[in-house]
Amino acid sequence: MNILIVDDEALARSRLRTLLADCRDALPAPQQRTTVAEASNAAEALALLGTTGGKGFDLVLLDIHMPGQDGLAMAHALHALPQPPAIVFVTAHADHAVSAFELDAVDYLTKPVRRERLLQAIAKVQRTTRAPAPAPSIDLPEGDTLLIQDRGRTERLPVAEVLYFKAEQKYVTVRTATRSYIVDGALSDLETRFAPRFLRIHRNALVARRAVRALEKHYDAEEGEGWAVRLQGSTELLAVSRRQVAAVREELAR
Numbered sequence: 001m002n003i004l005i006v007d008d009e010a011l012a013r014s015r016l017r018t019l020l021a022d023c024r025d026a027l028p029a030p031q032q033r034t035t036v037a038e039a040s041n042a043a044e045a046l047a048l049l050g051t052t053g054g055k056g057f058d059l060v061l062l063d064i065h066m067p068g069q070d071g072l073a074m075a076h077a078l079h080a081l082p083q084p085p086a087i088v089f090v091t092a093h094a095d096h097a098v099s100a101f102e103l104d105a106v107d108y109l110t111k112p113v114r115r116e117r118l119l120q121a122i123a124k125v126q127r128t129t130r131a132p133a134p135a136p137s138i139d140l141p142e143g144d145t146l147l148i149q150d151r152g153r154t155e156r157l158p159v160a161e162v163l164y165f166k167a168e169q170k171y172v173t174v175r176t177a178t179r180s181y182i183v184d185g186a187l188s189d190l191e192t193r194f195a196p197r198f199l200r201i202h203r204n205a206l207v208a209r210r211a212v213r214a215l216e217k218h219y220d221a222e223e224g225e226g227w228a229v230r231l232q233g234s235t236e237l238l239a240v241s242r243r244q245v246a247a248v249r250e251e252l253a254r
Helices: 010-026 042-050 071-079 097-102 114-128 187-193 242-253
Strands: 003-007 035-039 059-062 086-091 107-110 145-151 152-158 160-170 171-176 179-182 198-203 206-208 211-222 224-233 237-240
Touching: 003 010, 003 042, 010 035, 010 097, 010 114, 010 187, 035 042, 042 059, 042 071, 071 242, 097 107, 107 114, 145 179, 160 187, 160 198, 187 198, 187 206, 187 224, 198 237, 206 224, 206 237, 211 237, 211 242, 224 242, 237 242
Parallel strands: 003 035, 003 059, 059 086, 086 107
Antiparallel strands: 145 152, 160 171, 160 206, 171 179, 198 206, 211 224, 224 237
């Protein structure tokens, strides 16, 4: 695991280095080979990350209150990288926790950081970045159609007509321009099968690449200020997670 510590206080960076060294023996053998780099401000850190598009680091331990660009602003910049690293905020102030998690931070540690909490944060990072296990297969035919069971009727729905798939509890809503269907299955299975045609925009939604028309600022009563995608053939706005905003922009630029 490659880790970047970003903190304007040299003593704080030194303490995190020491804690990370103490954590190695408690990690699984593959994760014990940990390399650590440091940056004293956001500009220096972004210069390091920008040279590799973010893929050179797996985790950024990020202070919030720093001179110049603060940690929250830097987190926004990280999400624009092609391969953004996981973020764990490390700060003496607990009042930014809500903002941190809105930025898809994996964890939020308050100073002075304890070894046990740092280990927990690293474990969370490993769980979120580990390749997911194959999802249980759902009952879909091979090819470009979905088999829909609806009120005692079975029909084949051409995948080309689907605007989006949205996971809701144990089911997946399949939306076309004219109606909705409910299928019993896993969103991850649909993503694997139809990846060339559909784009993940949120943990609960896949949209047809051909239908993406606009990305716009959107306010959600539950999630607050964020982004949403507009699809051709639908008046509905679908929330886009901050982690996927760059991918949606890339799709629009094609």
